[in-house]
Amino acid sequence: MITRRRLAGMALIVALAVSVVYAFFYDRTKEYLSEEFLMDTLVSIKTYGNDLDDLKKATEQAFTEMRRIEDLTDRFAEPGTPAYAASDVCRINEQAGKKAVTVSSDVFAMLELSQKYYTLTKGAFDVTIGPVVDVWGFGKPDQKVPGADMLKGALALVNNNDMVLDKQNMTVFLKNDGMCLDLGGIAKGYATQKAAEILEETGIQGALINAGGNIRVLGVKDEKTPWKIGIQDPRDSSRLIGTLDLKEESCVTSGDYNRYFMSEQVRYHHIISPFTGYPAAENMSVTVITQDAAVADILSTALFILSPQEALTLAEELPDTEAFIVTAEKQILFTNGLKNVEVRAGEGYRYDKS
Amino acid sequence: MTRADKTLIICVLLVGIAMYFVLPLFNDTDSHKTQAIIKQEGQIVKIITLVENESSSFKMQGKNGPFIVEVDSGRIRISESACPDKFCVKRGWISSPGESIICVPNEVVIYFDAQSPVDAITR
Numbered sequence: 123m124i125t126r127r128r129l130a131g132m133a134l135i136v137a138l139a140v141s142v143v144y145a146f147f148y149d150r151t152k153e154y155l156s157e158e159f160l161m162d163t164l165v166s167i168k169t170y171g172n173d174l175d176d177l178k179k180a181t182e183q184a185f186t187e188m189r190r191i192e193d194l195t196d197r198f199a200e201p202g203t204p205a206y207a208a209s210d211v212c213r214i215n216e217q218a219g220k221k222a223v224t225v226s227s228d229v230f231a232m233l234e235l236s237q238k239y240y241t242l243t244k245g246a247f248d249v250t251i252g253p254v255v256d257v258w259g260f261g262k263p264d265q266k267v268p269g270a271d272m273l274k275g276a277l278a279l280v281n282n283n284d285m286v287l288d289k290q291n292m293t294v295f296l297k298n299d300g301m302c303l304d305l306g307g308i309a310k311g312y313a314t315q316k317a318a319e320i321l322e323e324t325g326i327q328g329a330l331i332n333a334g335g336n337i338r339v340l341g342v343k344d345e346k347t348p349w350k351i352g353i354q355d356p357r358d359s360s361r362l363i364g365t366l367d368l369k370e371e372s373c374v375t376s377g378d379y380n381r382y383f384m385s386e387q388v389r390y391h392h393i394i395s396p397f398t399g400y401p402a403a404e405n406m407s408v409t410v411i412t413q414d415a416a417v418a419d420i421l422s423t424a425l426f427i428l429s430p431q432e433a434l435t436l437a438e439e440l441p442d443t444e445a446f447i448v449t450a451e452k453q454i455l456f457t458n459g460l461k462n463v464e465v466r467a468g469e470g471y472r473y474d475k476s
Numbered sequence: 477m478t479r480a481d482k483t484l485i486i487c488v489l490l491v492g493i494a495m496y497f498v499l500p501l502f503n504d505t506d507s508h509k510t511q512a513i514i515k516q517e518g519q520i521v522k523i524i525t526l527v528e529n530e531s532s533s534f535k536m537q538g539k540n541g542p543f544i545v546e547v548d549s550g551r552i553r554i555s556e557s558a559c560p561d562k563f564c565v566k567r568g569w570i571s572s573p574g575e576s577i578i579c580v581p582n583e584v585v586i587y588f589d590a591q592s593p594v595d596a597i598t599r
Contacts, residue, residue, distance in 0.1 A: 128477075131477075132484070132485070139489050157585070159580055164580070334578070337596050343595065350593070352594035353599075360570065360572050375598040381561075
């Protein structure tokens, strides 16, 4: 006979036993994924931790930070709107040739970094490229191949040395009328890096931020598994041309296949060389792996503009910087220090194992 | 506690442990069917099961304007869109896990449900 007391006791034991087993086997690491359209792309933040509420809160803070950077660097705000007044880049461009403009510490930091890499890349990375981007129409509804005279005029305004940074007063001055900053090669990376720092400060152990292919990871995915990142095949979007393992690092790719327009059967993409004023043509894609996402963004653009050999040499020289390059001749090259890379050369690609 | 009680407890425990390993197997069988997911402004608005040799197309309304989604033998694309830059149309067909079509002006994302072999793709 089972008495009522015994039944109650038994139920209690079973409940206890089940919860112990559940607690033992249950995967305590929770994943939280959030996506938002900002900085002209889809940004997704994936975080891992024990408490879903903490993950949610941290992710929201990271997005707020990215939106803040977006507002400061938005180049296409309408004059007279609050967005225009909030954009440091709009205000700097408006005062080109006139006067110095006081800016936020973030925009100042981005421009300092830009200047440093302008020198390091011997002019391949130049944030004063704005006038040339404008004559091509990138970032605007209509894109067209500019006339030679128009292009020449715009190119004459491009010179990073005519951007004056005053650290004491936190001001920026573009010396010549018509000059125009375009932070398209750094803002997304910088925002990604800031978001990663926010997540780190809030104690998040594992995270992956993906801002339209600009990737920054924190920690490990789970139990020491590194993050696995695929590099898109530049001529077949359904394929990966390689995979990488990332740990506390960023990787950013610049390619000729994402943003482009066609004119008389010729493809014109959006990464314009400050040397020629035309889309850079020596590489199909360049992926840079380094700790800081802003630096990875800058370098992927700069190395894309350089010749494959120059790009590879520069990446080898820079500390803690690796690069994976697909040249216009479909040759795959990468730096010696790039570990845990798996190359999947598809049809037509050349890859010489060394 | 009688012998029967103990047996019962152990049985419940064993079943619990077994379920932990068995249940995920059932979930996996579902993912063999490829499903494309369409998200608009952060919300899933449509789930399409992609079947070989079956095609269809339909019109949807985005934040910026209308667009047409085309499905054909396990692949999917945006064939027309009223957005200014048309990067989504130029993206062409997608057919494997990890791939996605993104239209920023329309705030539309199309991707596959199945597990991608990588955590993210740099492009």
